[in-house]
Amino acid sequence: MNRLIDQWRQAVVALLGICLGAFAISQTSAMSELGRVFPITASLISIAAGLGILAKIILAPQAETVPEERIDYLRAGLFAATMLIWALSLDRFGFVPTSACAVVVVAVISRREPMSKTSILFHAIAGVFLVVGFSFLLSEVLNVRLP
Amino acid sequence: MLDALLSALSLENLLLAFLGVVGGTIIGALPGLSATMAVAVLVPFTFTMDPSSGLIVLGAIYTGAIYGGAYSAILVNTPGTPAAIATSMDGFPMAKRGDGDLAVTLSCLGSVAGGLVGALALLLLAPPLSQIALSFGPVEYFWLAIFGLSLIATLSRGATLTGLIGGGIGLLLSCVGSAVVGGDVRYTFGQTSLLGGIPVIPALIGLYCVPVLIEMVIRPEAHLERRAEKMRGFRLIEALGLMWRSKFNVIRSAVIGTVVGIIPAAGGSVAGLVAYSEARRTAKKPEEFGKGAHDGVIASEASNSATVGGGFIPTLVLGIPGTPPDAIILGALLVQGIRTGPQLFTQQADIVFTFTFGLLIATLLMLPTGLIIGRYAYRLIVSVPKTALAPAIAFLTIVGAFAIEANTFHVFIMVALGIIGWLLARIGVEASPIVLGLILGPIAEAGFVQGWLIGGAQGDRLGMFFGQPISLAIIALTVLTLVSSGVFKRKTQLERPS
Numbered sequence: 001m002n003r004l005i006d007q008w009r010q011a012v013v014a015l016l017g018i019c020l021g022a023f024a025i026s027q028t029s030a031m032s033e034l035g036r037v038f039p040i041t042a043s044l045i046s047i048a049a050g051l052g053i054l055a056k057i058i059l060a061p062q063a064e065t066v067p068e069e070r071i072d073y074l075r076a077g078l079f080a081a082t083m084l085i086w087a088l089s090l091d092r093f094g095f096v097p098t099s100a101c102a103v104v105v106v107a108v109i110s111r112r113e114p115m116s117k118t119s120i121l122f123h124a125i126a127g128v129f130l131v132v133g134f135s136f137l138l139s140e141v142l143n144v145r146l147p
Numbered sequence: 148m149l150d151a152l153l154s155a156l157s158l159e160n161l162l163l164a165f166l167g168v169v170g171g172t173i174i175g176a177l178p179g180l181s182a183t184m185a186v187a188v189l190v191p192f193t194f195t196m197d198p199s200s201g202l203i204v205l206g207a208i209y210t211g212a213i214y215g216g217a218y219s220a221i222l223v224n225t226p227g228t229p230a231a232i233a234t235s236m237d238g239f240p241m242a243k244r245g246d247g248d249l250a251v252t253l254s255c256l257g258s259v260a261g262g263l264v265g266a267l268a269l270l271l272l273a274p275p276l277s278q279i280a281l282s283f284g285p286v287e288y289f290w291l292a293i294f295g296l297s298l299i300a301t302l303s304r305g306a307t308l309t310g311l312i313g314g315g316i317g318l319l320l321s322c323v324g325s326a327v328v329g330g331d332v333r334y335t336f337g338q339t340s341l342l343g344g345i346p347v348i349p350a351l352i353g354l355y356c357v358p359v360l361i362e363m364v365i366r367p368e369a370h371l372e373r374r375a376e377k378m379r380g381f382r383l384i385e386a387l388g389l390m391w392r393s394k395f396n397v398i399r400s401a402v403i404g405t406v407v408g409i410i411p412a413a414g415g416s417v418a419g420l421v422a423y424s425e426a427r428r429t430a431k432k433p434e435e436f437g438k439g440a441h442d443g444v445i446a447s448e449a450s451n452s453a454t455v456g457g458g459f460i461p462t463l464v465l466g467i468p469g470t471p472p473d474a475i476i477l478g479a480l481l482v483q484g485i486r487t488g489p490q491l492f493t494q495q496a497d498i499v500f501t502f503t504f505g506l507l508i509a510t511l512l513m514l515p516t517g518l519i520i521g522r523y524a525y526r527l528i529v530s531v532p533k534t535a536l537a538p539a540i541a542f543l544t545i546v547g548a549f550a551i552e553a554n555t556f557h558v559f560i561m562v563a564l565g566i567i568g569w570l571l572a573r574i575g576v577e578a579s580p581i582v583l584g585l586i587l588g589p590i591a592e593a594g595f596v597q598g599w600l601i602g603g604a605q606g607d608r609l610g611m612f613f614g615q616p617i618s619l620a621i622i623a624l625t626v627l628t629l630v631s632s633g634v635f636k637r638k639t640q641l642e643r644p645s
Contacts, residue, residue, distance in 0.1 A: 035331030
């Protein structure tokens with residue numbers, strides 16, 4: 001079972017290398033001769049490595065066993081979505097309000113047990129202090145223009 | 148010279164050097180706030196100082212910032228500065244197994260040793276070494292980048308083909324935007340924001356830090372192992388013993404850092420990677436590299452700190468900045484009315500030598516300062532619960548990606564690359580080969596294209612790429628690295644029980 005999982009992963013990596021390389025080469029037609037040398041070289045490296053992995057899987061299936069892991073995909077997805085929304089909302093809602101909210105949401109996601117109201121309040125206050133402190137440092141000391 | 152030494156040892160200069168080291172260390176430790184930014188932000192404060200004091204402050208900030216990058220590399224797997232990329236490769240595994248305090252102390256000792264070698268080189272060898280730097284043309288840069296890319300084979304740990312795909316992804320990412328030579332617009336898909344290419348610092352933060360954050364959030368266990376019996380001090384004696392045992396590694400890495408620092412625009416990240424590769428190639432137990440090898444941390448830190456002194460050699464002697472912070476310091480020198488060049492060492496020798504001694508003093512001050520800051524940084528990271536640590540680091544990644552150019556698109560790139568990096572890591576593609584491709588790709592491409600054009604104009608492309616002694620030396624070193632990596636892998640496979 002573990003061997004199958006490992007080979008499945010290797011096959012995904014191989015297909016990724018081949019598809020990405022092929023796509024990158026297909027985009028080079030509009031480039032100048034010198035401009036396309038490097039992207040084509042990089043693409044060929046990816047394709048060759050991908051084909052090498054596939055050949056290895058087919059001809060010599062000696063994959064190392066890897067421990068099967070249980071991944072908390074829900075938590076990972078929530079965290080990734082929070083980070084993306086955080087990045088995309090900075091311009092629209094401003095640096096301080098967006099960051100203060102996102103910091104609290106990340107704290108809630110990273111907690112294994114349900115959080116009490118007091119705990120959420122504590123994290124919110126600490127988060128606001130962190131965000132306001134750094135915002136001051138950025139805008140007043142480092143002269144970075146915040147959204 | 149004695150007058151210069153006494154001037155550098157004045158109370159005012161000592162205090163300025165101390166403050167510079169502390170400020171630089173703190174800024175360097177924050178992901179995204181690089182040594183270049185630390186120096187750039189604090190340059191205006193030096194305009195009212197006398198030239199030598201101003202230079203001492205800038206040198207101290209630069210020294211501190213390069214070292215400060217090691218903290219976040221070791222404790223949260225995010226190089227605070229690009230120079231600390233190689234530090235994270237073994238520093239973070241050390242921290243994961245409970246030796247983060249030792250890794251921080253080793254990085255401090257390595258930085259001090261490397262910084263001293265770089266500063267001594269500046270004091271003694273500035274004029275002759277700068278002449279060697281001038282002989283580096285585009286082809287030499289190309290081969291130097293290829294040598295750096297050969298590290299992919301070393302870092303892949305038995306999965307070279309997967310590492311090559313990672314390297315290919317990094318190289319393709321480095322092609323996004325306007326081409327370094329010729330100006331072709333590549334892989335932007337109509338997005339004007341991508342014309343400038345993938346921003347390196349946000350990409351580094353994303354690829355190294357976001358996957359660690361996601362793992363931190365999804366796993367129930369602590370972020371770093373905390374060993375109560377090892378939390379009692381700096382582990383200085385143990386670290387000094389390790390440093391003594393790897394004295395040749397320290398010297399070699401510091402020399403590599405000094406030489407790479409002298410080469411204009413190569414910088415600490417290239418120095419760290421080259422020294423790391425050499426340390427692994429010559430190690431008795433190369434299989435420990437990437438899993439928490441002391442020598443990996445020492446090599447990276449000794450070399451990147453040595454680039455500080457090395458980088459000042461072409462800056463002061465030729466007026467050619469060795470590294471980006473040197474370029475800012477060069478600008479500050481011009482504002483102060485100092486004209487760089489060979490005559491600087493004769494006409495304004497007092498300023499140069501006071502600065503050089505100041506740099507030596509700042510490097511020595513880094514020992515107590517770095518150890519104390521490092522100790523409390525480690526304690527803080529292992530003691531803080533995940534519910535506080537994860538949001539704080541997430542916030543710092545956002546700040547780091549945003550602060551460089553005040554651009555929210557960079558934040559998006561950082562997050563997107565971080566999520567992709569995590570997904571790739573799940574299927575076995577590590578971040579390091581991608582980062583190597585991303586950083587070294589433009590250097591390799593510019594060197595190759597320029598060399599190709601010059602070779603074509605001279606009618607001797609083969610001679611252009613393979614006829615120069617420096618190129619041949621770098622090629623030989625690359626082949627040696629690849630062969631030794633292959634021999635090591637074969638040996639490991641043969642020794643592995645069936």
